[in-house]
Amino acid sequence: xxxxxxxxxxxxxxxxxxxxxxxxxxxxxxxxxxxxxxxxxxxxxxxxxxxxxxxxxxxxxxxxxxxxxxxxxxxxxxxxxxxxxxxxxxxxxxxxxxxxxxxxxxxxxxxxxxxxxxxxxxxxxxxxxxxxxxxxxxxxxxxxxxxxxxxxxxxxxxxxxxxxxxxxxxxxxxxxxxxxxxxxxxxxxxxxxxxxxxxxxxxxxxxxxxxxxxxxxxxxxxxxx
Amino acid sequence: xxxxxxxxxxxxxxxxxxxxxxxxxxxxxxxxxxxxxxxxxxxxxxxxxxxxxxxxxxxxxxxxxxxxxxxxxxxxxxxxxxxxxxxxxxxxxxxxxxxxxxxxxxxxxxxxxxxxxxxxxxxxxxxxxxxxxxxxxxxxxxxxxxxxxxxxxxxxxxxxxxxxxxxxxxxxxxxxxxxxxxxxxxxxxxxxxxxxxxxxxxxxxxxxxxxxxxxxxxxxxxxxx
DNA sequence: ACAAAAGTGTTGCTACTACACCCATGA
DNA sequence: TCATGGGTGTAGTAGCAACACTTTTGT
Numbered sequence: 001x002x003x004x005x006x007x008x009x010x011x012x013x014x015x016x017x018x019x020x021x022x023x024x025x026x027x028x029x030x031x032x033x034x035x036x037x038x039x040x041x042x043x044x045x046x047x048x049x050x051x052x053x054x055x056x057x058x059x060x061x062x063x064x065x066x067x068x069x070x071x072x073x074x075x076x077x078x079x080x081x082x083x084x085x086x087x088x089x090x091x092x093x094x095x096x097x098x099x100x101x102x103x104x105x106x107x108x109x110x111x112x113x114x115x116x117x118x119x120x121x122x123x124x125x126x127x128x129x130x131x132x133x134x135x136x137x138x139x140x141x142x143x144x145x146x147x148x149x150x151x152x153x154x155x156x157x158x159x160x161x162x163x164x165x166x167x168x169x170x171x172x173x174x175x176x177x178x179x180x181x182x183x184x185x186x187x188x189x190x191x192x193x194x195x196x197x198x199x200x201x202x203x204x205x206x207x208x209x210x211x212x213x214x215x216x217x218x219x220x221x222x223x224x225x
Numbered sequence: 226x227x228x229x230x231x232x233x234x235x236x237x238x239x240x241x242x243x244x245x246x247x248x249x250x251x252x253x254x255x256x257x258x259x260x261x262x263x264x265x266x267x268x269x270x271x272x273x274x275x276x277x278x279x280x281x282x283x284x285x286x287x288x289x290x291x292x293x294x295x296x297x298x299x300x301x302x303x304x305x306x307x308x309x310x311x312x313x314x315x316x317x318x319x320x321x322x323x324x325x326x327x328x329x330x331x332x333x334x335x336x337x338x339x340x341x342x343x344x345x346x347x348x349x350x351x352x353x354x355x356x357x358x359x360x361x362x363x364x365x366x367x368x369x370x371x372x373x374x375x376x377x378x379x380x381x382x383x384x385x386x387x388x389x390x391x392x393x394x395x396x397x398x399x400x401x402x403x404x405x406x407x408x409x410x411x412x413x414x415x416x417x418x419x420x421x422x423x424x425x426x427x428x429x430x431x432x433x434x435x436x437x438x439x440x441x442x443x444x445x446x447x448x449x450x
Numbered sequence: 451a452c453a454a455a456a457g458t459g460t461t462g463c464t465a466c467t468a469c470a471c472c473c474a475t476g477a
Numbered sequence: 478t479c480a481t482g483g484g485t486g487t488a489g490t491a492g493c494a495a496c497a498c499t500t501t502t503g504t
Binding site: 006045073075078079087220 | 229230280301
């Protein structure tokens with residue numbers, strides 16, 4: 001083998017929360033290497049991509065039919081030997097989204113697409129387990145100082161929903177009185193005159209997130225629980 | 226030009242502090258594109274590099290003769306058109322170091338190497354100004370929760386030295402009583418029985434950083450001023 | 451009336467901010 | 478003794494953690 005060329009892929013760890021558990025979107029590989037293993041959706045950077053971000057969005061849409069989601073760059077992996085096909089540099093991405101309303105569809109070069117609970121992952125292709133743990137760590141940090149958590153929620157949500165997001169991501173329970181007090185104090189929650197009826201008990205008030213109010217906050221972590 | 230190949234470079238924003246000013250290490254380009262512009266040291270990822278980190282260290286050493294420094298990956302830039310030579314993906318790195326004791330030496334493909342104050346930069350090649358602003362932001366965040374600041378200091382330093390590092394990076398003055406109290410309270414500073422004589426005035430006590438003590442601290446930002 | 455989740459206050463403590471003067475040294 | 482930077486203490490305040498019961502609704 002002569003001077004092997006270096007190729008670039010863009011892979012996305014797309015996270016969502018389902019029933020109090022953090023889940024990641026995986027595709028089942030149809031071809032070697034790692035045939036039949038689950039892997040992060042992604043693929044080679046293309047000359048037509050205007051940017052890495054665009055490439056990540058394109059591949060995510062192509063491989064899973066998921067589009068229009070929050071995406072940010074995570075970390076770039078380039079160790080020799082991480083892909084048996086040759087020297088491959090992978091720019092990884094993090095996506096935060098809701099599962100509701102999606103219509104997952106695998107591309108023709110995959111055997112399937114599915115959500116997996118991050119605490120119960122199968123054996124993964126390449127170093128993708130590593131990328132996912134990076135992603136988890138990033139979200140954990142991120143929800144403390146940014147409105148990242150709201151990407152997991154619909155437009156209107158209850159305080160309980162929001163608290164559940166924090167609990168799922170942080171992996172620990174939070175005191176509900178302190179949580180409400182602190183979050184309401186930040187001013188980023190806009191109270192609606194609507195409630196959400198979930199069963200035969202008291203309905204919960206709905207809120208929306210106000211980006212405008214968020215931008216008035218200091219840069220420091222303000223959503224720490 | 227047929228299907229152009231994608232190439233990967235690794236560029237490093239090496240920061241140090243000199244006389245209360247944050248500075249970055251630049252090389253003057255000898256060839257096109259951006260001939261005679263100043264740029265970050267870096268170069269193409271090589272098949273012999275075991276990892277991106279290694280590539281960054283290799284290029285930094287080759288282009289500036291600076292080695293053995295703290296390096297961490299920063300962000301990856303891959304927009305179309307950011308390099309006139311074709312599609313180039315750049316994995317950027319951040320280095321934190323001291324200038325003392327270095328013997329800067331440009332490689333044969335450069336016209337020179339020099340430190341530049343980040344607040345007085347010349348016009349830079351490519352999107353390197355952008356990379357430097359990423360680097361500045363990263364250090365600013367990093368010194369609040371990690372021992373990153375100590376990379377700018379020698380083994381033994383005074384509290385005043387340490388405070389100057391924070392002031393230079395944060396770009397603001399800090400109350401010295403509160404700074405000392407808070408830093409000493411963290412327990413990460415080991416007091417030495419030595420002093421530093423700097424002039425005809427009271428000598429300052431020297432300290433060292435204790436990694437062992439640092440690791441006992443919580444994950445949250447503890448060096449916030 | 452009961453089951454279920456929504457919603458609410460207080461107290462003690464810790465940690466931060468703001469602020470100004472004395473100390474030790476060499477010349 | 479003077480000039481220079483090193484080094485120190487306090488008081489008021491704000492924000493945090495810990496903690497348990499009442500309210501509202503549908504059945």
